[in-house]
Amino acid sequence: MENKEVARILRETAQLLEIDGAIIGRYRSYEKVAELLYSLHERIEDICKDPKKLRELPGVGENMAEHICEILQTGDYKLRQKLLKKYPASLLELLRLQSLGPKKVLFLWETFQVSTIEGVEKLAREGKLRELPGFGEKSEQNILKATESAKRSTGRFKLNAAEDEADKFAAYIKNTELSKSAAAVESVTPAGSLRRGRETIGDIDLLVTMRPGRDKQKDVDAVAEHILKYPGIDQTLAHGENKVSVLLGSGFQVDVRMLAKENFGAALLYFTGSKSHNVALRGRALDMGWTLNEYALTTLKGGKVVAGKSEEEIYAKLGLDYIEPELREMTGEIEAAENHKMPKLVRLQDIRGDLQMHTTASDGRNSIEEMGEAAKALGYEYIALTDHSKAVTVANGMDEKRTLAQIKKIRAAQERVPGIRLLAGIEVDILKNGSLDLSNEVLAQLDVVVASVHSYMQLDREAMTDRILGAIENPYTQIIAHPTGRLVLRRDAFDYDMEKILDAAKKNGVAVECNAYPDRLDLKDVHLRMAKQRGMKIVISTDAHNTTHFRFMKYGVITARRGWLEKKDVINTLPLDQFLAALRPKPTAAVSKAAKTKSA
């Protein structure tokens, strides 16, 4: 069973316990272990084989260990079953509604035996909620809005959508032509999971710092007023002294915090998270006789400010090297920072080339020359033009003959686009049986062979593992592209033995791709980290289908950073000749080279 699945069961237990009125600590203990499992990259099934190792996990005691073992063996456990006899599972859906928490959910269940979103909606429409103790007319309206919004959206969005929305909102806040209040704004900074670069984003957190002025609160109030006039707002969720929270028509919730410059570091740290990373920092602060909140790091006694202006300053006071936002997920970053073992993460400006893209030859929108010019404008030294092979008929994939013609076209285009190396590539399909979609004779003539799966995605674990292994063993395969085939929020990853695949790729000198297309982000962070631990070669490519898609590189880089990748792990940070040397050597090239050496 996957870690995520066990985590989900434990989280549900925590929620049911909270509804059941358990004391805070009891349900927190389940929540904590659930969170731990979400970010753990070792498989809990493997850890469980050694009971001592299981008990060593923070927050796992005797009872929790037993629970976890029972879940792994039977798929469920007694405590949860007991709770589910008392409360229907659908009560957990109600917890997702804005403004409904465990207390009110329990009250609705006990009073009306209502346990579904539709049921709550009906009560609200009939005006039955406003009379209840602790509810009122306003609550009833809010619940109605929440049920409508729940029906519309799943609550999470792709990284690029969140970034675009955040940029638009930030530009609005800073626009002095729209509001005089903008003049008082010094900076608008996205925090939260957006800053950490998670592949999906729940809501957008923006921190607004104010210029030092005569009347701070007046400035803050004016900015808040301006924010509430943002054209995309569907509903105002909160409007306080220094916080505004709105729901946009696009489904995003945006939380804006306005703060003084001297608190910026502490606030940025706090609102960037992750939650568990923050908890660890707070604990560390307490151990050192300080307390950390969103305003500053202060002494426990007397509340004297120790640090707060910048994140760097706070980490330093806590005896830690600076931790990049992408690493703040409690997967070993605190230990690394303590022992000066932080990786020097790869940066966007380190990338020298893009190795997967499509042209009008298959399903792209731009010509070879247009892609070349656009890449050159970005400062790249080389790109590989990798159109589809014939198996992908819907994308107008190329057969052997067309591939050979395409190679010629790329060579010819090179003449017209100097200053950047145009590599003749292919995204060749990995067929159901693991063989490649084009003949070795044709593959031998390409500069870069990228292989990937676009069909029979439902193969069982064994068959899919064998299929990918087959592709890796083909001596012409140099890069496996979007290796798991998942689509963010839309399609699960293929089922195969990732460790086996990575080991085989490493052994054969095959690189794996981190596909930067925001719908893919594949490999994802945890898998990239597994690849790094094996010392594998990794490429970051955009899979661009037109020239504007080149900008997706940053999402690939941020995902790579979340996988702890450094420049040296990513081979398209190398200059052209070194990059080509890092690719798996072609059999024909090796043979002809050997033959040459012999004759010489």
Added chain:
DNA sequence: GCCGTTTTCGGCCCGACTGTTTTCAGTCG
């Protein structure tokens, strides 16, 4: 349910905001 050495019992992060209260419980991040 877990954890710890200034605790084996008593606390679990904590501050902002809302709405329903008439001083605060519940929700949220």
